[in-house]
Structures are given as structure tokens and as C-alpha cells.
Amino acid sequence: MHEAWIRQVVGMAAENVRRGGGPFAALVVRDGIVIAAGANQVTRANDPTAHAEIVAIREACRVLGSFQLADCDIYCSCEPCPMCLGAIYWARPARVYFAATHCDAAAAGFDDALIYEQLARPPAERSIPMIHVATDAATQPFQEWIGQVDKLAY
Secondary structure (H helix, E strand, C coil): CEEEEEHHHHHHHHHHHHCCCCCCHHHHHHHHCCEEECCCHHHHCCCCCCHHHHHHHHHHHHHHCCCCCCCEEEEEEECHHHHHHHHHHHCCCEEEEEEEHHHHHHHHCCCCCHHHHHCCCCCHCCCCCCCCCCCCCCHHHHHHHHHHHCCCCC
């Protein structure tokens, strides 16, 4: 069955290209049923976070009424980029299946190597410097979170 879902998601990605979008698509599947589908909408929506996996995760969470995708599988036309990988880990699906690799994406001009390289650097040494501003109030939101007795942990 995995190959059928992969073929479907690859077809969706190709169709998205024909409609002027990026060559990426994703499906969220639970118990053999597609819960949500997403295609890359970065240029269409002028949203750099509108990757196929993010679009599909958002829709699946809306459909399921949950911020986690327990017992779901995600099928991607390509190995997830670092941003999508982070979203996938936060969504906590059971498994992720993908067709093309990040090397295939890089050969087509979608190279995530810079991001991986930047993550390995100290924040202040990144190409977009990230400057820590120390303040006594920095941990206040966390202290309030820790003190909440009725919080919904994630």
C-alpha cells in the first residue's frame, strides 16, 4: 500500500508543477484513509512556510481536532526539509514515507544544505545573525507555564 500512496503523492506534486506551484506534495493517512493532502503553495501564497508537509499537517490537525497526528503516517513526494522535519516531529506522526531524496531536490535547485550547515553554527555566527539578548524577564513565560495547573502539555 505504501507504494500506492507514494505514487499518488508524486502525481500530486507533478500536477502542482503544471499549475505553477512547487514540485512537492504530502498526504496524511490514518487507518488507510487520507485525512489531508497538501501541495507546495510557497509562491502562490507568498508564504515561505507553505511547504506541502506543513499544509497537509495543518489540515490534518484541523480535521482531527488535535495538534498531534498520533497513529497517522505522512507520505511526501520528497524527503522533508529542515523546517518540515521540525513540524513533523512536533506533530508526532507514527511514520514518514518519502519518494525523492534531499539530493534529488538539490539537483533541481532546492538545496537545504545551507540550513543544515547554519544550524551547526553558534547563533551569532550564522549568515543571519541571531543575537541573544539577556534579560531577567526572559524566562518569565516559562515560569508561568510551569505554574499552570490546567495546561494542555505538548
